[in-house]
Amino acid sequence: MKTPKRIEPLIQDGLVDEVIRQLMSGKEATVYVVRCGDEIRCAKVYKEANKRSFRQSVNYTEGRKVKNSRRARAMEKGTRYGRKAQEEAWQNAEVDALYRLAAAGVRVPKPYNFHEGVLLMELLTDSEGNAAPRLNDLTFTAELSREYHRILITQVVRMLCAGIIHGDLSEYNVLVDSTGPVIIDLPQAIDAAANNQALKMLLRDVENLAAYFGRFAPELLATDYGREIWSLYESSQLRPDSVLTGCFERIENPVDMNSVMREIKDTLKEEEARQLYRSLRLRQ
Secondary structure, eight states, X not given: OOOOGGGHHHHHTTSOSEEEEEEEEOSSEEEEEEEETTEXXXXXXXXXXXXXXXXXXXXXXXXXXXXXXXXXXXXXXTOHHHHXXXXXXXXXXXXXXXXXXXXXXXXXXXXXXXXXXXXXXXXXXXXXXXXXXXXXGOOOOHHHHHHHHHHHHHHHHHHHHTTEEOSSOSGGGEEEETTEEEEOOOTTOEETTTOTTHHHHHHXXXXXXXXXXXXXXXXXXXXXXXXXXXXXXXXXXXXXXXXXXXXXXXXXXXXXXXXXXXXXXXHHHHHHHHHHHHHHHHHO
């Protein structure tokens, strides 16, 4: 096929030898199957901001650090240079997340190179060598649904142990290759320790998984892995191999009405004493 303009610099620099076909086009990017020497990989070409249906949100970018102060000021002002820098930071976030998560043992596509706004990474395939399907394109038995749900919850835990929350995890952002589920699409990944929306994002990711797999194994709809995971994380007890139950008991201490009434009576007595004191002062 004709080489897309954005991939031409990679061919000129010897990183890509041939563009074989377009694999998919999503809200964030268009992905192509490419040949790099003897390897078949995929090239993720990020769409320009005005052509994306997914917009950057402060909920995702909060807490992301920009080392260059000039770039940071330009990004805050929204200058032309600042918008370009913001786009680069958005794309680099996925690259950084992929390397960090791969090192932490999370099942994500292996990244190879990031050049001129194009990410070269592993092409995931099924047992027959075809491009791996999305989770959403498959149906499951209850048993396999429970197994894949368990695997993905384990991946969520490993991600959080690495300090990252996906932020947009659902059946549309998981591929199933020959060995099981693989998490993809991470430009909106957030820093769990620096983002005030971290708990909200984690709960949504986990609830999305329960809702999808709950179609095939309804008992998963009653689980509460999100709050259980966050509770362990907050108390510094979360580990990649933490054993989870899917249950979370909300501890709500009962109100001690006797103590409340005593507080009210003491306050009333103090107010009566103040009024009496003012009255005596006025008589003098």
